[in-house]
Amino acid sequence: MRIRIVGGGPAGLYLAYLLARQGRQRGVRHEIELIEQNPPGATFGFGVVFSDQALGFLQEDDSETHDLIAPEMERWRDLALNHPSGERVVIDGIGFAAIGRHRLLELLARRLESVGVAPRWETRIAPESVLHGADLVVGADGVNSVVRQAADFGTEIRPLDNRFAWFGAQIPFDALTQTFVETERGTFNAHHYRFTPERSTFIVEADPATFEAYGFEGMDEAASAELCAEIFAEVLEGRPLLTNKSHWRRFPRLSNARWSAGAAVLIGDALRTAHFSIGSGTRLALEDAIALAQAIGETGEDVPAALALFEERRRPIVAKLVEAANRSAAWYEDFPEHIKLPPYDFAWSYISRSGRVDPDRLAKIAPEFVAAYRERAGA
Incomplete structure (x- = not known):
């Protein structure tokens, strides 16, 4: 054939x-x-x-x-959320490769x-x-x-309405991490995880209003990478972002x-x-x-x-x-609204977002997170 x-x-x-x-x-x-x-x-x-x-x-x-x-x-066993409040919530047992x-x-x-x-x-x-x-x-x-x-x-x-750009970082993050940042001009999210012992993927996402406020439209890869590295300087430990056809989409x-x-x-x-x-x-x-x-x-x-x-x-x-x-x-698409929640309520909203998480099963997979959530939810 x-x-x-x-x-x-x-x-x-x-x-x-x-x-x-x-x-x-x-x-x-x-x-x-x-x-x-x-x-x-x-x-x-x-x-x-x-x-x-x-x-x-x-x-x-x-x-x-x-x-x-x-x-x-x-490979790693935990998932981490960096909330704009500065609190880091770890969801144990959610493994990735x-x-x-x-x-x-x-x-x-x-x-x-x-x-x-x-x-x-x-x-x-x-x-x-x-x-x-x-x-x-x-x-x-x-x-x-x-x-x-x-x-x-x-x-x-x-x-979809949000814009994203796919960068790289010369830092090996210890888990798949979601970092959410609020600035005077808007809100950002970064999806980042290591794929070699030295490097990580670093996908930056912005809602439409933030994308416009920062003037990313028409900005070249190098300028976008430099600006995003400044916005996420804390989690990047001051290191630059790498580009590879890292256009906003x-x-x-x-x-x-x-x-x-x-x-x-x-x-x-x-x-x-x-x-x-x-x-x-x-x-x-x-x-x-x-x-x-x-x-x-x-x-x-x-x-x-x-x-x-x-x-x-x-x-x-x-x-x-x-x-x-x-x-x-x-x-x-609505993450600027979700991040207004307290850290553990936000984390629960995040982990249940796809509709595939059964609370009882999650309690078995991620007992430390569920225990912390039950103690802290609504706080």
């Missing part, structure tokens, strides 16, 4: 590897073409974060790739090389030609997907009524986005790749059957995660 995968991010690289491996195991040789418009390793941002159990699905299906990635990840985005791409590209697939880097393909010459076309090319432009998937994109809440159109199908951020505040975007992309490869393997070369099976199995799972991500995003 001739398979064209557009997009050399985590979803595209991993799907190409899985399909090539599957073909070798079953004695079926797929003709796999992976097209990426950027050069190898080109990416924006810094680290990507997973829940501490997020790679469990990978270990079950592909232990070799799991064992390649897992040792490279930074992170890895540099560039490093993750390197490792996935190594897996792809091991099965003999060579991506076509720095290759652009037009929407009018992307669907021709292949039995299956997979759009793994992100929010601005060329494949999505080539067919009618019933796409809806609704940008509005998060695009993207969805598609149809996951496939003819012989074309979408996965990863081309299919739907999940707000970065729940740390599930890369996980969802990798899980999409696994589910699609499994569907293809089970249905042979019956592309319509494979795409139908992929969507049937995957849509309910994705819907729950996206719903949680949307609730989390809505909470962040």
